[in-house]
Amino acid sequence: MALKCGIVGLPNVGKSTLFNCLSSAKAQAANFPFCTIEPNVGVITVPDERLTKLAEIVHPGRIVPATCEIVDIAGLVKGASKGEGLGNKFLGNIRETDAIIHVLRCFDDDNITHVDGTIDPVRDKEIIDTELQLKDLETIEARLGKQQKVAQAGNKDAKVEVGVLEAYKAALEQGKNARTVEFDSKEEQEAARNLFLLTAKPVLYVCNVDETAAKTGNEYSKRIEDIAKEEGAETLVIAGKTEEDIAGLETYEDKKMFLDELGLEESGVNRLIKKAYSLLNLETFITAGEMEVKAWTYHKGWKAPQCAGVIHTDFEKGFIRAEVIKYADYIQYGSEAAVREAGKLGIEGKEYVVQDGDIMHFRFNV
DSSP: OOOEEEEEOSTTSSHHHHHHHHOSSOOOOOSSTTSOOSOEEEEEEOOOHHHHHHHHHHOOSEEEOOEEEEEEOOOOOTTGGGTGGGHHHHHHHHHTOSEEEEEEEOOOOTTSOOTTSSOOHHHHHHHHHHHHHHHHHHHHHHHHHHHHHHHHTTOHHHHHHHHHHHHHHHHHHTTOOGGGOOOOSHHHHHHHHTTOOGGGSOEEEEEEOOGGGTTTOOHHHHHHHHHHHHHTOEEEEEOHHHHHHHHTOOSHHHHHHHHHHHTOSSOHHHHHHHHHHHHTTEEEEEEEOSSEEEEEEEETTOBHHHHHHHHOHHHHHTEEEEEEEOHHHHHHHOSHHHHHHTTOOEEEOTTOBOOTTOEEEEEEOO
């Protein structure tokens, strides 16, 4: 399952620094706009302590965590929707992602220039929102005229799409993002999905603060949190420069000591990856054996046969049943055999809704 999160923001807000921490790839972090022109892509692993715990019991040949692609998209500027600052190219890169990580500068530093001269994350957020909304309006207006003609000729699908387009147009013209519009019927939801609007993508606002605000945030980040709450969006406070220092430490013990000094339980990067994963409504089931302990990504709410298909399409086609062990039971009893003996191994059929952390074994026949 190829998943992509795009990191966006104005130039010099800390996007590339954050990307460097997230990924082993190194984006150029320079103090002037458009130093990131081609998007940098990094494959990152989703932190999951459960895999390590299971590996201590199973002693597998390898541990395979879930992964997610992060794309560092060059800094957008005012006028991007009209092609300013290579805008069209950047907006095209955003269109290809599943979710947006919107980085906002919430720190003061005279040595790092701001493209608009002053620090105001609310204004910065509005600039990016406006550019994405204008691009979406352009997409909608180009499509609406054509679909109205098809709908007038009696095409039912076109009628549904015209309704969706008009609802989106009304919201965008009021300065709202497409994700604030909800549709009731499956046909409308399908039509909405097929438009691939930029502002319909789920968003996580990342407030990039200085080290002193790493734990509690600051006045800048609190303003963003208030706005995000109104939107029903998620926020995360991260100290980008501090994350860079943590990423540079060699051992787990050194990183842990550094975090303890800051009063943090987990690095911001780990929290960000987990939030991005849940932002896409994703969960993990696990397979555990002598060869490997592996995390598999699936969409929340999927049933056992769909999850079997994540491993191999034949597993879904010939699905017979799933043998399921709850993670807590595996840890408590210490082996699959002991779980069976305790009567804690579930035999589940086609209607079983897989739960995050389920340890699965599929029986199939093709």
